[in-house]
Amino acid sequence: MADPILELRDVRTHFPVTQGFLFKRDLGTVKAVDGVTLTLARGEVLGLVGESGCGKSTLARTIVQLVPTTGGAVILEGKNLTTGSTTEVHDIRRDLQMVFQDPYASLNPRMTVYATLAEPLLVHGVCPVADVPARVAELMRIVGLAPRFMQKYPHEFSGGQRQRIAIARALALEPKIIIADEPVSALDVSIQAQILNLLAQLVRRMNLSLVFIAHDLSVVKHISDRVAVMYLGKIVELGRAADIIERPRHPYTRALVSAIPTPDPDVERTRQRIVLPGDPPSPMNPPVGCAFNPRCPHAKEICKSSVPRLSSFEADREVACVRVEEIANL
Amino acid sequence: MPLLSVTDLRTYFHTRSGIYRAVDGVSFSVERGETLGIVGESGSGKSVTCYSIIGLLPIPPARIESGTAFFDGTDLLHCTPAQARAIRGKRVAMIFQDPMTSLNPYMRISEQLIEPLLIHEKITRHNALARATAMLESVGINDAQKRIHLYPHEFSGGMRQRVMIAMALITKPELLIADEPTTALDVTVQAQILELIKKMQRELGMAVIFITHDLGVVSGLCDRVQVMYAGRVVEAADVRTLFHSPKHPYTRGLQRSIPSLQPKGAELYTIAGLPPDVSKPLPGCAFAARCEHATARCTATTPALIELASGHAQTCLRVQAGEI
Ligand SMILES: Nc1ncnc2c1ncn2[C@@H]1O[C@H](COP(=O)(O)OP(=O)(O)OP(=O)(O)O)[C@@H](O)[C@H]1O
Ligand SMILES: Nc1ncnc2c1ncn2[C@@H]1O[C@H](COP(=O)(O)OP(=O)(O)OP(=O)(O)O)[C@@H](O)[C@H]1O
Ligand SMILES: [Mg+2]
Ligand SMILES: [Mg+2]
Numbered sequence: 001m002a003d004p005i006l007e008l009r010d011v012r013t014h015f016p017v018t019q020g021f022l023f024k025r026d027l028g029t030v031k032a033v034d035g036v037t038l039t040l041a042r043g044e045v046l047g048l049v050g051e052s053g054c055g056k057s058t059l060a061r062t063i064v065q066l067v068p069t070t071g072g073a074v075i076l077e078g079k080n081l082t083t084g085s086t087t088e089v090h091d092i093r094r095d096l097q098m099v100f101q102d103p104y105a106s107l108n109p110r111m112t113v114y115a116t117l118a119e120p121l122l123v124h125g126v127c128p129v130a131d132v133p134a135r136v137a138e139l140m141r142i143v144g145l146a147p148r149f150m151q152k153y154p155h156e157f158s159g160g161q162r163q164r165i166a167i168a169r170a171l172a173l174e175p176k177i178i179i180a181d182e183p184v185s186a187l188d189v190s191i192q193a194q195i196l197n198l199l200a201q202l203v204r205r206m207n208l209s210l211v212f213i214a215h216d217l218s219v220v221k222h223i224s225d226r227v228a229v230m231y232l233g234k235i236v237e238l239g240r241a242a243d244i245i246e247r248p249r250h251p252y253t254r255a256l257v258s259a260i261p262t263p264d265p266d267v268e269r270t271r272q273r274i275v276l277p278g279d280p281p282s283p284m285n286p287p288v289g290c291a292f293n294p295r296c297p298h299a300k301e302i303c304k305s306s307v308p309r310l311s312s313f314e315a316d317r318e319v320a321c322v323r324v325e326e327i328a329n330l
Numbered sequence: 331m332p333l334l335s336v337t338d339l340r341t342y343f344h345t346r347s348g349i350y351r352a353v354d355g356v357s358f359s360v361e362r363g364e365t366l367g368i369v370g371e372s373g374s375g376k377s378v379t380c381y382s383i384i385g386l387l388p389i390p391p392a393r394i395e396s397g398t399a400f401f402d403g404t405d406l407l408h409c410t411p412a413q414a415r416a417i418r419g420k421r422v423a424m425i426f427q428d429p430m431t432s433l434n435p436y437m438r439i440s441e442q443l444i445e446p447l448l449i450h451e452k453i454t455r456h457n458a459l460a461r462a463t464a465m466l467e468s469v470g471i472n473d474a475q476k477r478i479h480l481y482p483h484e485f486s487g488g489m490r491q492r493v494m495i496a497m498a499l500i501t502k503p504e505l506l507i508a509d510e511p512t513t514a515l516d517v518t519v520q521a522q523i524l525e526l527i528k529k530m531q532r533e534l535g536m537a538v539i540f541i542t543h544d545l546g547v548v549s550g551l552c553d554r555v556q557v558m559y560a561g562r563v564v565e566a567a568d569v570r571t572l573f574h575s576p577k578h579p580y581t582r583g584l585q586r587s588i589p590s591l592q593p594k595g596a597e598l599y600t601i602a603g604l605p606p607d608v609s610k611p612l613p614g615c616a617f618a619a620r621c622e623h624a625t626a627r628c629t630a631t632t633p634a635l636i637e638l639a640s641g642h643a644q645t646c647l648r649v650q651a652g653e654i
Contacts, residue, residue, distance in 0.1 A: 015485065052488025052516045072535050101514070155388075156345065160372025162519055185513045186427070188372045188543045189587040193598035196589065200597075215516045216544070218590035222598070242594060259517040261546025264590050265569045268550040282473035 005209050006063070006177060008042040011072035013055075015061045017167040017284060028284040032058035035072070037310075040177070043207040045200075047224030047241060049217060049256065051280050054230045055103070056213045057101055060179045064098045076177075094124055097175040099166050101182045101213075106166055107154040111166055113140070114150040120172045144194050160187040167195065171202070178202075179211045184219060196223055217260050221245045230255045232283055232291040235310055239317035240312035249319045249328065251296045292320070298327045331403075332359035333537050334383070334505055339397035339407075341375070341382045345348055345392060348609035352378040352392075352563035357635070362506065363531060367548040367569070369584070370558030371605055376541045379558075380507045382407070384424050385414055385451040401505065420450040423503035424492050425543075426510040430496065433482040439466075439537060440478040446501050465496040470522050487516045495523060499530055506530075507539045512547065524551055545588055549573055554641075557581045560606050560616035563635055565644040578644045579654075580617045615645065623654050 013033040032055040040046055047054050061067045063074055065081055074081045076092055100106035105117060113312040117136045119179075121127060127135050136145040143164040154162055163186045170178055180199070184192040200223060202208045214220050220227060229250065237250040248254045255274040262268045276295045281287055287294050293303040302322055310320040341353040353375040360366050361553060368376050381387045383399045399406045401422060404413055426432040443462035447453050453461075459478075461553070463520055466474040469492040482490055491514045498506060506527070512520040524547065530536050542548060548555055555591040556566040557580065576582050581582060583601040585591075592598055603620035606612055614629040621628065625648070633645040648654045 015484075017480070029421065050516065052491075052514065052519050053486040054516075057486065144604060146607070148607065151347065152345075155352075156343070158373035158377065182514070186372070186510070186543070188584065189372065189545065189589075190584055190601045191372050193542070193587040193589065197598050197600065200595075204469040215514070215520070218588075222589045222592075224593055255518055258518065259521045260590075261517070261544065261550050263545040263549055263573065263585075263590065265549040265573050267547065273521060275521075280470060280472060280519070282477070284473060284476070310540075 003042045004039045005042045005077055006040040007073075007075040008036050008063070009073045009075065011036045011059070011062060011074060012070045013058050013067055014070040015077045031233050032283060033062055033284065036230075036233075036235055038228065038235070038238075040209050041213065042176075042209055043203060044226070045203055045212055045224045047220035047227040048211060048213045048230065049215070049220055049227060050230030051232075051252075051256075052215075053280060053283065055233045055283070056230055057181050058214060059230070060098060060181050060211065063179055064093070064096050066098075069224040094173045097170040097173060097178050099163075099170045099178065099180040099183045101185075109154050109163060112151050112153055113145075116154075116165060117168055120169065122294045124173055126173060130288050135172075139172055142171065142198060143168045144191060150330055160191055163187060164191070164195070167198075174206065175208070177211070178207045179213075181213045182215065183212070185215065189285070192219070199223065218246055218258065229256070232281055232286055234320065235318075236290065236320045237318065238310065241315075243317060249313060249317065249324055250292075250321050251327070252299050298323055299330070334399065334401050335359040336379075336383065336399045337397055339379065339382060339399065339539075340394055340395040340556065341378050341387065341645055342395050343392050351561050351608045353382065353614075356397075356558075356561070356563055358556055358563065358566065360537050362504070362537055363535045363550045364554065365531070365540060367555040368539060368541045368558060369543065369548060369555060370564075371560070371580075373605060374558040377509055379542065380424060382507055384418055384507060386424075395564070411471045419446055420501050421497040421503055422505045423501060424505065424507040425498045427509040427513075433490060435482055438479055438481055439485075443478070443493070443497055443500060446497065450501055461498065462496070465500045466493070467525060469493075469496045469499075470519055472497075477504070482544060487600060488519060491515060492519070492523070495526075499526075502530075502534055503536060504534070505537045505539070507541075509541045510543070511540075513542070513544070520547070526552065527551070533642040545573075545585070546590075546592075557584070558603055560612065561645030562616060562645070564617065564646070566635070567644075569640040571639075571642050577642070577649045578617075578646045579621045579623055579637065581644075584630060615647065623648055 011033055012035055015030045017028050017030055050056055062069055069082045117139055118132050121132050140147045145164050165222045184195050188246055203210055212223055221241050227244040228235050229237040231252050235247040237253045245257055248257045255276050258274040290308050291305040308320040308322045310318045313319040313324055333465055337357045339353055339356045343350040343352055370376055371623040382394055394407055444458035463474045463478055466478055471492055495511055512523050548644050552569050554568050555572045556563050559580050565581045576585055586599045589598055601620055614631055615633050618624040618628040633647050635643045635645050636650055637643045
């Protein structure tokens with residue numbers, strides 16, 4: 001790939017699950033991220049979608065080193081973050097910013113908006129101290145918040161307003177990569193459009209790279225160059241955004257795309273959905289073979305025994321399904 | 331008689347920096363078995379409207395300045411605490427926008443799920459736990475037997491949201507208030523939850539108030555929709571009318587902003603300007619400052635929600651005058 005900025009090599013993040021407080025009993029391991037290999041180019045927007053609980057947020061947290069990796073490597077501009085020293089990781093933080101899924105939990109309730117946005121500027125000495133107030137006001141304007149709200153606390157804002165504070169904080173350090181975990185889910189469509197335009201503009205103007213996690217596939221399609229689809233800790237399909245959403249190949253992606261709600265009551269109430277049988281599998285106890293096989297309408301015997309690898313299918317597309325060719329025209 | 335009927339609700343926040351008119355004269359009603367969608371600007375008072383009804387406002391700084399909210403004959407805003415307790419959490423349940431602030435991080439999911447059952451019903455712990463496990467399964471959590479004993483932080487965002495949904499449905503309420511209940515879920519699980527809500531609705535005749543930003547979800551689930559802007563309802567109609575012939579300039583702007591209706595990669599349409607400062611009294615229409623159709627009259631006269639056709643009401647003076 002041309003000019004990669006971030007590389008993930010076989011990244012694994014597992015959590016032990018225990019019961020009991022003093023006498024812990026092992027209940028098993030959640031393989032939240034289980035062998036993800038990906039490259040992000042400079043200036044690229046990569047959309048990350050997948051079932052709730054499939055490990056998107058864990059992957060995001062692994063990239064910014066908020067959770068330790070169980071295996072594999074996260075490489076930012078040639079530096080392996082998983083083996084780097086703490087000071088190195090601290091420096092890298094500035095280049096790698098995250099917007100969290102939950103704007104309620106990620107903002108300090110005892111800090112005003114001003115304090116929240118000024119802190120990173122001061123800690124990293126981004127601008128002269130005298131310029132901090134003006135820079136904070138500018139950041140607020142960028143995300144569509146009136147600077148008159150500067151002295152308010154997070155609880156005084158609505159969900160969408162808090163998310164914009166979180167985005168402004170991520171932008172404060174002018175990072176090279178932003179990992180945005182559902183940054184627009186809590187916003188009304190007009191503000192959502194504002195934030196999407198803003199992110200797209202930053203990507204173009206500052207050659208920012210963006211990993212964009214979302215459940216709204218129309219939003220993902222709009223902003224992303226490529227899309228990765230995750231299922232139970234693994235990437236099952238990867239390709240150009242429009243290709244993935246217009247012609248999904250993996251059976252899980254097909255079901256996902258068919259469930260996108262349409263903003264038209266007549267269409268929405270009559271259209272066909274691929275309804276997946278059964279429940280999402282437990283990552284503590286994943287199915288043998290292809291993780292999707294118990295719910296897959298196309299599963300055969302072979303799917304219950306062999307684990308499919310992500311491999312090239314068409315130009316610019318990788319799919320992890322052994323039957324992808326046979327079912328391509330179904 | 332409607333199941334819930336809210337009239338002229340005003341909820342203000344009295345803070346150091348001024349009085350915020352979060353909800354400023356909201357009226358609506360919900361029939362038994364009906365689904366009312368509430369959409370609108372982020373910060374327009376959708377959540378505060380619901381908190382006011384369900385009695386979960388932080389008082390102070392919040393204060394209910396005026397209004398009534400009759401649920402099956404009882405005014406929830408002026409009844410005795412005992413009357414309120416008998417209704418809230420049992421006959422009216424709410425799913426919150428932020429699962430983490432409403433789930434107790436130090437309590438196992440199991441304890442939190444059976445709590446409302448133990449409070450409101452004569453049921454043994456053992457049976458309550460069985461019902462909680464079954465409910466957890468029906469919201470699509472696999473391995474519910476084991477996972478019910480975990481703590482909230484051991485669940486993904488979407489799984490926590492499903493726990494909240496299970497918690498709200500477990501008492502079989504007559505009115506469910508759902509504040510963005512599926513925002514954190516992928517579209518297949520979302521479809522499953524919406525089906526579950528529809529099924530409970532058919533079986534129990536449950537009414538639903540559904541707050542969301544996803545206009546696709548609204549179009550599939552809701553019977554009626556109301557649009558809020560700056561603490562007021564600016565348009566209300568049945569779902570088809572609202573999508574096919576929106577009248578209020580804000581509703582139209584909202585519809586034009588939907589990304590799936592615009593070409594990929596293009597600059598998305600947005601409504602120019604910022605929401606108004608609700609700490610100052612707003613003479614006239616709250617949307618006027620951002621409205622391309624606004625005239626001097628719009629900032630002088632406070633508009634009323636007036637029916638254009640049966641069931642379709644909106645506040646724009648110029649639409650009412652037939653000018654746009
Ligand atoms: N505790 C509080 N103190 C002061 N103001 C508050 C408080 N809680 C809410 N507000 C204000 O009330 C207004 C309405 O908030 P509300 O949470 O109802 O918005 P919303 O329509 O639900 O928005 P969203 O779609 O973003 O969730 C907002 O402008 C918010 O700033
Ligand atoms: N600290 C933890 N301890 C144990 N298990 C965890 C922990 N954090 C996450 N998990 C588990 O890892 C899996 C992946 O969680 P993650 O939050 O990454 O999912 P997600 O794809 O972001 O889902 P959503 O779309 O719902 O946000 C889930 O099964 C979750 O229960
Ligand atoms: Mg997540
Ligand atoms: Mg809200």
